[in-house]
Amino acid sequence: MTLILPKVPLCKYCGAYRFYREPDSICCSNGQICLAESTLPQFLVDLITGIDPKSKEFQNMIRTYNNHFAFTSIGMSCDENYQRRDHGVYTVRVQGQIHHYLNDLIPQNPCNRMIGIQFYFYDPLHQASYRMNMLPRLNMTIVERLVEVLEPNPYAEMITTL
Structure with missing residues (x-):
C-alpha cells in the first residue's frame, strides 16, 4: 500500500515548498527573513547539465564539492546502533534536535586542517590552493x-567583513 501525504500550499511569503504539518513560519519566519536573490551563474549550469568530461567529473563528485564549499555542517546526536554499515541501508536515527554546526572562524591550532567557514577568511587568490x-x-x-x-556571495561577504 502506498501512502501519499496531502499537498501543502507554498509559503505565501517566500514561495517555499513545505512538508505536511510543517509550520508556516519555518522557512522565512512569516516573511521576516528575506534571502538575497541571485541567478545561477552559467558556469554552474554548464557543470550541472553538461556532458563533457569536466561536467561528468563534477556531477560524480557533486556532494564532495557541496560539502567542501559549505559554511556549516549538520549537528546532531545520533543513535550509534543505527550507524553501523554491516548490513542493509545506512540509517541515521537522530536524538534530540538537528542544528547547524559552525566551526571556529580560525583553526585553534595552525597545523589543523581548515574546514567549512574557515576557508572564507582567506584571499580568494590563495583559497583555491x-x-x-x-x-x-x-x-x-x-x-x-x-x-x-562565491566571491560576490552576499553571505560570504557578510561573514568576511565581521
Missing part, C-alpha cells in the same frame, strides 16, 4: 571557478 591541499582529488579548474563564483 588551500582547498586543493585539503582535497587533492578535486579538479583545480573547477575549484578556482567555484571560488570566483
Whole structure:
C-alpha cells in the first residue's frame, strides 16, 4: 500500500515548498527573513547539465564539492546502533534536535586542517590552493571557478567583513 501525504500550499511569503504539518513560519519566519536573490551563474549550469568530461567529473563528485564549499555542517546526536554499515541501508536515527554546526572562524591550532567557514577568511587568490591541499582529488579548474563564483556571495561577504 502506498501512502501519499496531502499537498501543502507554498509559503505565501517566500514561495517555499513545505512538508505536511510543517509550520508556516519555518522557512522565512512569516516573511521576516528575506534571502538575497541571485541567478545561477552559467558556469554552474554548464557543470550541472553538461556532458563533457569536466561536467561528468563534477556531477560524480557533486556532494564532495557541496560539502567542501559549505559554511556549516549538520549537528546532531545520533543513535550509534543505527550507524553501523554491516548490513542493509545506512540509517541515521537522530536524538534530540538537528542544528547547524559552525566551526571556529580560525583553526585553534595552525597545523589543523581548515574546514567549512574557515576557508572564507582567506584571499580568494590563495583559497583555491588551500582547498586543493585539503582535497587533492578535486579538479583545480573547477575549484578556482567555484571560488570566483562565491566571491560576490552576499553571505560570504557578510561573514568576511565581521
